[in-house]
Amino acid sequence: xxxxxxxxxxxxxxxxxxxxxxxxxxxxxxxxxxxxxxxxxxxxxxxxxxxxxxxxxxxxxxxxxxxxxxxxxxxxxxxxxxxxxxxxxxxxxxxxxxxxxxxxxxxxxxxxxxxxxxxxxxxxxxxxxxxxxxxxxxxxxxxxxxxxxxxxxxxxxxxxxxxxxxxxxxxxxxxxxxxxxxxxxxxxxxxxxxxxxxxxxxxxxxxxxxx
Numbered sequence: 001x002x003x004x005x006x007x008x009x010x011x012x013x014x015x016x017x018x019x020x021x022x023x024x025x026x027x028x029x030x031x032x033x034x035x036x037x038x039x040x041x042x043x044x045x046x047x048x049x050x051x052x053x054x055x056x057x058x059x060x061x062x063x064x065x066x067x068x069x070x071x072x073x074x075x076x077x078x079x080x081x082x083x084x085x086x087x088x089x090x091x092x093x094x095x096x097x098x099x100x101x102x103x104x105x106x107x108x109x110x111x112x113x114x115x116x117x118x119x120x121x122x123x124x125x126x127x128x129x130x131x132x133x134x135x136x137x138x139x140x141x142x143x144x145x146x147x148x149x150x151x152x153x154x155x156x157x158x159x160x161x162x163x164x165x166x167x168x169x170x171x172x173x174x175x176x177x178x179x180x181x182x183x184x185x186x187x188x189x190x191x192x193x194x195x196x197x198x199x200x201x202x203x204x205x206x207x208x209x210x211x
Contacts, residue, residue, distance in 0.1 A: 018059075018060050018061040018064075019059055019060065019061060020059070020060055020109070020111050021057040021058060021059055021060075021111060021112050022057065022058070022059075022060050022063065022071055022109040022110060022111055022112075023051075023055050023056075023057060023071070023072045023109070023110040023111070023112070023115070024055075024056050024057070024058055024063050024069040024070060024071050024072065025051055025054050025055060025056070025069065025070055025072060025159075026054065026056075026068060026069055026070075027067065027068055027069060027070050028068075029050070029054045030070055030146075030148075030159060031148075035148055035150060036148055037148060037149065037150065037151070038147070038148070038149070038202055038206070039144065039145045039146065039147045039162060039202060039203070039206045040145050040146050040148070041144070041145040042145055042146050044143045044161075047146070048120060048121060051072065051121075055072075056069070057111075057112045060109060063157060064157055065157070066157065067156045067157055069157065070157065070158060070159040071109060071157055071158045071159070072109075072110055072121075072159060072161065073107045073108065073109065073110075073158050073159065073160050073161070074107060074108070074110070074121055074124065074125040074128065074160075074161045074163060075105040075106075075107040075147060075160040075161060075162045075163065075199060075203070076105060076106040076107065076125055076128065076129050076163050076165055077104050077105055077106075077144075077162065077163070077164050077165065077203060077207075078106070078129070078133075078135075078165045078167055078172060079164060079165065079166055079167065080166070080167040080168070080169065080170050080172075080183060081170065081183075082185065082186070083170075083183040083184055083185055083186075084104055084183065084184055084185075084186070084189055084204075084207070085104070085133070085172055085181055085182070085183055085184075086102060086103075086104060086181065086182060086183070086184040086188075086189055086192065087102065087103050087104075087106075087174060087178045087179075087180065087181040088101070088102050088103070088178065088179045088180045088181070089101050089102075089103055089178060089179060089197075101195065101196060101197040101200075102192055102195045102196045102197070102200065103196065103197050103199075103200050104189065104196070104200040104203050104204060105160070105162070105199060105200055105203060106128065106129055106132045106133065107128075107160065107199075108128050108132075110124060121161060122141055122163070125141065125161075125163055126139060126141065129165060132174075132175065132178070133172055133173065133174055133175060133178075133181070134172065134173045134174075134175055135167065135169070135171070135172045135173075136169065136171060137167050137168045137169030137171065137172075138167070138168045138169075139165050139166065139167055140165070140166040141163050141164075141165055141166075142163065142164040142165075142166060143161070143162075143163055143164075144162040144163065144164050144206070145162055145206075146159060146160065146161060146162070147159065147160035147161075147162050147199060147202060147203070148160075149198055149199060149202060151198070152198060154198070155198060155199070160199055162203060162206075170183060186204075186207060186208060186211060189204050189207075190204060190208060193205075
C-alpha cells in the first residue's frame with residue numbers, strides 16, 4: 001500500500017464494520033494482464049492457493065477508495081428446483097450504494113478473524129449463508145467463476161467468487177439486512193433485471209446463457 005494510505009488514521013464516528021480489517025488481494029495479482037469484464041470460469045483449485053499466498057488484511061474504509069486492491073467477496077446464489085432465491089436489500093443496508101436493490105447473491109467481506117479455524121473459502125461461504133438466511137436443508141456448493149466489474153465505483157474495488165448453492169429444500173427465508181426474498185424462475189429474474197444490483201445482473205445473464 002502507498003505511504004499516504006498507510007498513514008491514514010481511522011475517522012471518528014465511523015461505523016465499526018468500516019474499520020474491520022478485510023481480506024484483499026492486489027489487482028495486479030488477480031489480473032496480471034488486462035482485467036476481464038463479467039464472469040470468467042477459473043480453476044478454483046489453483047485460484048484459492050494463489051489468494052492464500054497473496055492475501056493481505058487492511059481496514060475496509062481504506063480499501064473502498066483504493067482500486068489497486070480488490071476486496072474478495074464470495075457471492076452465494078441459492079437455487080432449488082430450477083428457481084433462484086431473489087432478495088431485496090433493505091433501504092437502510094450498510095452498503096449505501098446497494099440500498100433497496102434486488103440481489104441474487106448473498107455476499108460479504110472476509111475478515112481476518114473469519115479465517116480462524118476455517119480451512120477454506122467454501123467453509124466460510126456456508127457459514128455466511130446461514131448467517132444471512134434461515135435455511136435448514138442441505139447444500140451442495142458449485143464454484144461458477146470469478147466476477148469482475150470495473151464499470152462502477154463499487155465494482156472497481158471488489159471481486160466476486162460466484163458460488164451456486166444447490167439446495168434440497170424450498171424452505172428458505174430472509175434475515176439480516178434483507179427486506180424480502182422469494183424463489184423465482186429464471187424468466188421472472190430476467191424480468192426484474194433492471195432493478196438488480198450490477199453483480200446480480202451479470203450473474204442472471206450468465207445463468208441465462210449457461211442454464
